[in-house]
Amino acid sequence: MPSTNTAILTQNLTKFYGSFQALHGVDLSVQRGEIFGFLGPNGAGKTTTIRCLLDLIHRDGGEVVVLGVDPAADPVAVRRRVGYMPGELHLDESLTAEALFRYFNELRHGAADWAHVRQLAKRLDLEIQRPIRNLSHGNKQKVGIVQALMHKPELIIMDEPTQGLDPMMQQVVLGLLKELQASGSTVFFSSHIMNEVESIAHRVGIIRDGRIVEVADPKTLGKRSLNRVRIRFQQPVDGAELAKVSGVTLLSQDNGHLVHLQIEGEMDPLIKALAKMPVSDFETERPSLEEAFLAYYDEPEKK
Amino acid sequence: MITVFKHTLSRSRGAILGWGLTLAIIAMIFVPFYDSIAENAEQFQQMIELYPEELMAFFTGGSSFNFTTPEGFLSVEYFSFMPLVIGVFAILAGSGLLAADEERGVLDLVAAHPVSRTALFWGRLWSLVVSLFVILVLGYAGVMIGTTYSLMDLDAVETIIPFASLFAYLLFFTGLSLLLSMWLPSRSSASMVAGIVLVASFLLAGLTQLNDTLAAIEPFLPNVYYQGLGWTDGFKWDWFFILSGFGFLFILLAWWAFLRRDIRVGGEGSFKLPWFRRPQKSLA
Numbered sequence: 307m308p309s310t311n312t313a314i315l316t317q318n319l320t321k322f323y324g325s326f327q328a329l330h331g332v333d334l335s336v337q338r339g340e341i342f343g344f345l346g347p348n349g350a351g352k353t354t355t356i357r358c359l360l361d362l363i364h365r366d367g368g369e370v371v372v373l374g375v376d377p378a379a380d381p382v383a384v385r386r387r388v389g390y391m392p393g394e395l396h397l398d399e400s401l402t403a404e405a406l407f408r409y410f411n412e413l414r415h416g417a418a419d420w421a422h423v424r425q426l427a428k429r430l431d432l433e434i435q436r437p438i439r440n441l442s443h444g445n446k447q448k449v450g451i452v453q454a455l456m457h458k459p460e461l462i463i464m465d466e467p468t469q470g471l472d473p474m475m476q477q478v479v480l481g482l483l484k485e486l487q488a489s490g491s492t493v494f495f496s497s498h499i500m501n502e503v504e505s506i507a508h509r510v511g512i513i514r515d516g517r518i519v520e521v522a523d524p525k526t527l528g529k530r531s532l533n534r535v536r537i538r539f540q541q542p543v544d545g546a547e548l549a550k551v552s553g554v555t556l557l558s559q560d561n562g563h564l565v566h567l568q569i570e571g572e573m574d575p576l577i578k579a580l581a582k583m584p585v586s587d588f589e590t591e592r593p594s595l596e597e598a599f600l601a602y603y604d605e606p607e608k609k
Numbered sequence: 610m611i612t613v614f615k616h617t618l619s620r621s622r623g624a625i626l627g628w629g630l631t632l633a634i635i636a637m638i639f640v641p642f643y644d645s646i647a648e649n650a651e652q653f654q655q656m657i658e659l660y661p662e663e664l665m666a667f668f669t670g671g672s673s674f675n676f677t678t679p680e681g682f683l684s685v686e687y688f689s690f691m692p693l694v695i696g697v698f699a700i701l702a703g704s705g706l707l708a709a710d711e712e713r714g715v716l717d718l719v720a721a722h723p724v725s726r727t728a729l730f731w732g733r734l735w736s737l738v739v740s741l742f743v744i745l746v747l748g749y750a751g752v753m754i755g756t757t758y759s760l761m762d763l764d765a766v767e768t769i770i771p772f773a774s775l776f777a778y779l780l781f782f783t784g785l786s787l788l789l790s791m792w793l794p795s796r797s798s799a800s801m802v803a804g805i806v807l808v809a810s811f812l813l814a815g816l817t818q819l820n821d822t823l824a825a826i827e828p829f830l831p832n833v834y835y836q837g838l839g840w841t842d843g844f845k846w847d848w849f850f851i852l853s854g855f856g857f858l859f860i861l862l863a864w865w866a867f868l869r870r871d872i873r874v875g876g877e878g879s880f881k882l883p884w885f886r887r888p889q890k891s892l893a
Contacts, residue, residue, distance in 0.1 A: 353874075357717075357871075357872075357874075360721050362717060362720055362721060362871070362872045363871035363872065364869070364871060381725070382723045382724065382725050383723075385721055385722055385723045385724075386723035388721075390718070390721040392714075392717050392718055392721070392874075394714055394717075394874055395714075395718070396713055396714030396715050396717070396718070397715065397718070398620075398710075398715050400620065409612070409616050410722055412612040412616075413612055413613075413719070413722040413723060413724050414722060414723055415723075450718075453718075
């Protein structure tokens with residue numbers, strides 16, 4: 307039995323699509339009031355896990371408890387207290403955003419405060435009178451965000467919430483999630499954006515091939531992340547010397563003037579080593595989340 | 610359920626008006642043609658009696674009728690092909706009741722709200738049943754309006770009979786296509802199979818009158834129980850209950866399937882039929 311502080315608990319959650327096993331016993335525990343980032347490459351099982359939490363798909367094995375309720379036993383009770391935004395957002399385009407919100411609010415028996423809906427729309431710079439079919443991808447995403455947050459849910463589940471939004475609007479959305487968390491809500495979200503996860507998540511769960519490979523705080527994971535740097539030197543240098551620095555791998559070098567390195571973990575030792583060299587240009591390149599973290603989990607000996 | 614019902618009905622306004630007015634306009638155009646038949650009734654009846662027996666059997670289901678009566682004229686010129694016309698709507702609406710939004714990815718978000726699958730299913734279904742009813746009422750109104758400017762004199766109550774029978778017929782195909790949409794991989798495949806049943810039933814019901822070897826399949830054809838002819842002989846309740854009863858059975862099975870199945874989104878592979886699936890390796 308989960309403690310009353312647990313917002314989401316899955317134990318040995320399994321799911322098959324025909325003969326294909328999508329989830330191989332997912333174990334997750336999300337505490338009430340925390341922001342939990344859920345990461346993984348495409349096809350890892352993020353969306354399948356999320357859809358099991360809402361009983362949109364039926365699990366084939368294991369236990370799921372959301373806000374103290376088994377969603378398979380009482381899905382309506384769970385959904386009443388949850389705000390959900392799917393990763394692949396599709397809206398009824400024949401409606402205006404306002405008509406859609408009113409319909410969803412009726413489905414929630416008027417749980418949303420309409421002044422709050424307008425306030426959310428204003429913060430997201432969304433015109434709710436416009437037909438959804440005339441909205442850009444980013445604005446449709448905003449509609450998805452408002453509908454998920456408009457009833458001030460206890461638990462917010464979002465699959466890639468900032469996808470398609472401009473950087474400024476991404477910050478607004480992250481700010482909203484932080485505010486909701488501060489007011490007592492739990493946030494469970496998936497993302498591909500490293501900075502986003504680092505900036506707001508208290509803990510991060512990584513799923514790969516339908517299994518949770520690690521749950522940790524973002525700083526711990528950050529230390530394992532990979533970075534790539536491209537350094538141009540005023541004079542030729544020996545790249546192999548740089549490769550001796552802890553965590554550094556030489557990827558390529560061009561006549562000793564241009565060196566391409568990969569750094570695992572902290573950048574500090576490399577910076578100190580470069581201080582003694584004639585550097586003319588230094589360029590960092592942050593790999594995608596998959597490259598950065600999942601390369602780590604690809605190597606069994608590092609687990 | 611009421612919220613889902615109202616929302617679905619509101620979305621169906623265009624379809625109700627489009628199909629209902631089409632039925633009404635067809636009736637209003639055809640009914641006045643009866644005047645020329647009535648004025649030359651004897652010659653028309655003689656001409657029809659000269660038609661090949663097989664041709665008449667195909668269109669009249671083997672029953673004797675008089676083309677020059679208002680009922681006989683309407684049966685051939687209107688009610689005989691109505692199952693095909695409005696049956697297409699029933700099939701498209703039935704197969705799309707849940708599967709259309711599911712394939713567009715819209716159902717996922719709706720179902721994530723505090724509404725049970727039962728409420729979602731029945732709210733939408735009742736809305737469709739009301740839509741079918743209103744469409745037929747508009748068709749009936751078209752027939753009765755047509756009689757106001759023609760020689761055709763119809764009993765307003767008796768004329769309800771073919772429309773009531775058509776309603777049961779539409780329930781049958783709505784239920785069938787809805788059930789197929791729960792089992793088959795896509796809405797279009799469900800519509801296609803139900804459409805084949807509709808057309809085959811229409812054609813075979815006529816052919817059974819011409820070919821004795823086909824008589825064995827006659828009890829299994831929905832069109833046999835449609836009372837588009839001979840409605841002046843009184844309402845055949847048994848036919849009505851056979852069609853609507855099977856329709857309701859299909860609907861119950863579809864409801865049962867909807868409660869147990871996953872709500873699909875693109876890319877999960879759940880759109881494939883099990884026997885079409887190639888063995889796949891686990892990701893592990």
